[in-house]
Amino acid sequence: MRRRDALAWLGSAAAWTLPVRAQTPAMPVIGYLAPESPGPFDSRLKAFRQGLADVGYVEGRNVEIEYRWAEGQYDRLPVLAADLASRQVAVLVASGGAPAALAAKAATKTITIVFEMGGDPVALGVVDSLSRPGSNLTGVSSLSVEVSRKRLEFMHDLRPAASSFAVAVNPTSPTSGSQVRNLQTTAEALGIRLHVMNASTAGEFEAMFLAATREQAGGLVFTSDPYFAFRSTQLADLCFRYSMPAVTQSRDFPMAGGLMSYGGDFAQSHRRAGTYAAQVLNGEKPSNLPVQLVTKVELALNLKTATALSIAIPPSLISGADTVIE
Amino acid sequence: MAGQHLRIHGLFQKYFLVLFLAVVMPLTTNGLSEAWFGYRDQRTRLEQLLGVEARSAGAKIQGFVDGITDQLGWLVQLPWTGEPDERRRIDALRLLRQVPAIVSLTLIDGNGRERLYVSRIGLNRNESRVDRSADVAVAGARSAGLWYSKVNYYRDSEPYMTIAMAGNRPSVGVVVAEVNLKLIWDVIAAIKIGQTGYAFVLDELGRLVAHPDISLVLRGADETTLAPFREVWEAVRRAGADVATSRNASGIAVAAAAAPVTGPHWTVVIEQPLSEAFRPIYAALWRTVGFLLVGVAIAGLMAYALASRMIKPIHLLEEGTERIGAGQFGHRIDIRTGDELQRLAESFNAMAAGLAESQERQERIAKLKRFLAPQVAELVDRTGDDDVLEGRRTEVVTVFCDLRGFTAFSARATPEEVMFVLSEYYDALGQIITRYAATLTSFSGDGLMLLINAPVSVAEPALRAVDLAVEMQMSVQKLIVGWQERGYRIGFGMGLAMGPATVGRIGYESRFDYTAIGSVVNLAARLCASASDREILADATVAEAVKDKHQVHPIGMRLMKGYDEAFLVYRVAFAERPEAS
Structure with a gap:
């Protein structure tokens, strides 16, 4: 994939110049907010990292990921989201459903949030429209709720x-x-x-x-x-x-x-979330990234x-x- | 000198320019024509290549659409009966699984009733028997066989299209499929044009159907997003057969081509950055420019070397002629080019040699003039031969004369008076000597020695000598009258003798004199010494030779100093007062 190669090259080039350009932090940090524990999330994380890699980001090499696990206690999500927001991460990924997305949205108005959920983000009030998400949010919705x-x-x-x-x-x-x-x-x-x-x-x-x-x-x-x-x-x-x-x-x-x-195919939705997170790291504005609906059910x-x-x-x-x- | 240098400099420039242009002009012409034809060929090739790429991309997208319609064909092969068709339901579900792009399928029987609806999202319907014959999709498929809807954007974002297909007879009904066009992404993202070029698909309204960057498609029918893509498409339509160039969404200049997708009336546009598409052209142009520069540099060096080589002998010639002009006749111009320049140098050398010789002769002649009569000197000069001056023995008449009482006068008189007398004296004698073409061998103070018949022979030398002597005596006597009036007691005597003597040049380097050596010289000198004022004494030989023309009187035997025996001496008579005679 030429385009991916180009993006990968761009990504790696950006990663290569980043330590020179910005002494602190050495690498961009992705804040990763998830409602569960790492165990059941393993397959989702794999897909997410795959999406990052499509644009040239590899965890530990040119990007760091700061994880916050709610361990199934969804009421902890707002605290964890606020914690990530206070760390001024480069992009906040709210993965695994609408609660995480809503918690992230409440935590920051400036940091770009990439969500991954099963519901309709417009109906849930997360974004204004699919094609023009506006504000600081975009992401991927699988069709799980609808089906x-x-x-x-x-x-x-x-x-x-x-x-x-x-x-x-x-x-x-x-x-x-x-x-x-x-x-x-x-x-x-x-x-x-x-x-x-x-x-x-x-x-x-x-x-x-x-x-x-x-x-x-x-x-x-x-x-x-x-x-x-x-x-x-x-x-x-x-x-x-x-x-x-x-x-x-x-x-x-x-x-x-x-x-x-x-x-909805969660591998697909998490992978696309990873790609969007990487594009945000590359400087793409969330308003230019329409909310994606997963095609595969x-x-x-x-x-x-x-x-x-x-x-x-x-x-x-x-x-x-x-x-x-x- | 400055002018000369300027001219030389100019000649070098001229040579350099001519040689340089002689090489560079054909080189440049060749290079430019090659570049031009290369450019045209490359452009044609690029045009063909882009055309092929566009057709290939178009075929892939066409394949995506045709793949769906091919699959749909299976569902409209058997006629419907009044009973529910479980077999066809399974086929429809299998088709949903087989073709991910199909979101839902509606099967309509020959009467236009909906018999089956299966969906990935919505609830399935079985045998609803709703009348669908008025649906545009159904009507379209019934009239055309295969019907494509316009692209519509689900919730202003996801591109969808409806495809309806009728069977070969009304009873098999119609199948209507909702297709999620986002799935073309797999196809469009796999199309690569060169290194960074890509393809995108526009529908008949110029809306984006597919693009490798899915987020652009998902913006729906957004005018600002679509504008650059429409611009590229416009450029392709305008360009016709030629390579279309335009600017893409990122503002990069691109070469573009397009191919149609029949059925849904889409256009597949491919674009490749110009810098990449024209890279072979630019490479070829740079190569040509490089060769040209190298060629020009070599031509410059060659022209410089050649012009220098051509200029060098001319410099040598110039320097040589300058030196020869300055009188260095011994200088030789050394040019061995084996051409006209060498010949020119050789003729210069010959000229220098000639000039040297000529100058030598001139100098010689100038010296001759000191003692030869001008006529004789001219003769020698004309013949260019001074062999006459070579030493030889010949018959000569020697004439001696001097003033009497001059020593005593000069002792008393002031230098001005002495010089005045001598000046008048020599003025008078000089004219006569010249007229008679006598050779003046020497003079000292008031005395002179003249030779007749040497170096140039004359007819009757004795007579000429006597005529000369008479005239001289008369001329000086006139002066003496004037001198005596001033109180100077000065007389003038002469002696002549004829006989063989050795004549020739004696002396060294530039101090040559012509003289005669022999007893005849002594004799004449003695005769002069013994002659008193107004007397011209001659020996017997002279007297014998002129006795028919002049009165000569023997005045008796005289014993001369240095001679053992006495000689018979004659006195030449002349009119003492010319006025009187």
Whole structure:
């Protein structure tokens, strides 16, 4: 890729001249704000670094990254964001969902913020428009929030006989209200009932599964929420224990033994966030960088789990899946 | 001198200029024509190359669009029945998976009813049977077979397009696909023109459909963003077959070409920075300039060396002629160029030799004039031969004369008086000597010695000598009258003798005299010494020779000093008072 090469060259040239031009700091610093711990974020970070490298930035060589992990305690995000803002980082990356983006937006009006989220940044009030973000924010949105209704549709395709489904909602999520409304509309269209179940901490998961089982829900549909997305293994275990078919937004879920996932490709969204962060380091103004929507929405299926749950997956679903685990 | 130097300098400049131009002009003409034709060839090649690149890029974008329509073709092959078509639903879902750019598919049956809608984002619909026949996409596909919508920007950002396709008969229905054009990025970003050139796609309204920098596309139909791209496109349209040049969004001068994408009526424009596209041209031009400069430098050096070489013999000639002009006839100009200049130098040398010889002769003649009569000197001069002055033995008449009582007079008289007398005396004698072409061998004080018949022979030398003597005696006697009136007691006597004597030049270097050596000289001197005032004494030989013309009277035997025997001496008679005679 010539253009990338050129950008890479520019990036490395900039990195090469930076220590000469600015004695302190020797390297530009990216503030990286994430709602979780490094473990579940590993695959996202890889994609992010890939995006940086596309423009010629390599962590430790010509750019430093200052990480702030909320360890799943989303209420800590504003403090961490303010901390990064006070360190006057070159660019603040708010990754892993709308809470981080909103916390970052509240923390600074001057430092450029590159967000990575699943919701609609305009609807959430993060930016004014997709094509002209304005102010000091831009970023990437996967379509995860928008496609939560498709999850219900797929679950209905799997269990056409079921008359009701459980929906897992994180009430602390800024997108929960709109997602629930969407799902209700969909349920009406499909002629089914919904049991909305709230869970905002890991401790409430167990109760949620119990309730779903008690309600004899045909399946559990998780709304798009980073808190759920980053607890795929735990949720997959619960599904297995309760023999509850479930669908989440993250591919990690079927990989960990869950039944199915449908959501935006996080590898793509994090990589693009990395590219944007690098472009900001190169001096690009955030107003010139339109908010990108991830084009790829992927369906992942775990056939082993389906067999264990005695669910026959219709061929239309299998042929339309991007990833099938056998 | 200054003028001469200026001329020489000018000649060098002239030579230098002529030689220099003789080399540089064809060189430059050749270089420039080569550069011009090279430039034209390169430009033509670049034009072809850009054209090929544009067609190739256009083919890739066309491939992207055609790939989608090809896939859509599968969904409009079988006629619809009244029953739900599960098979076709699976095909549609598979197609969604296969072609990531397709966001949703709508299948419409032969009656224009919607039978299936599948989407990545929205909810799928099955057998909704909504009448879609009025949709522009459906109507378009039914009339044209394949229909492309204009590009629309989802939420003013993401470019989308609708493609509708009808089958080969109405009963197979129509498929309508929503296509996310952002996915062309994979194709457009892979197109590279040279090192840094790239391609972009504009729709028929001049809006950006695809660009390697996706953020430009995502700005939607933003006029300020689009303006530079439209400008490049305009430049391509204006340029026609030639290479279009314009400025891109970054203000860099670019060469551009375009190719159409049939179907959606898009244009693929490729651009490459001029500096890169014309790099071979510039390289060739610089090469030519380099060669020209080297050529000019070599021509300059050669012209300098040649002009110097040509000027050098001329300098030598100039210097030589100056020295010869200054009288250094011995100077020789040494030029061995083997051409006309050498010949010129040789003729200069010959001229110098001639001048030296001539000068030598002139000097000789000048000396001759001292003792020869001017006529004789001229003769020698004319013939250019002074062989007559060589020593030889010949018959001569020697004439001696001197003033009587001069020694006593000079002792008494003032120097002014002495010089006055001598001046009058020699004035008078000089004219006569000249007229008779006698040779004056020597004079000292008041005495003279003359030779007749040497170095040039004359007819009747004795007669001439006597005529000369008579005239001299008469002339001096007139003076003596005047001197005596002043109270000077001075007389004038002469002696003549004829006989063989050795004549020739004696002396050294520039102090040559012509003289005669022999007893005849002594005899004449003695005769003069013994002659009193108003007396011309001659020996027998003279007397014998002139007795028919002059009155000669023997005056008896006289014993001469230095001679053992006495001689018979004659006195030449002459009119004592010319006025009286």
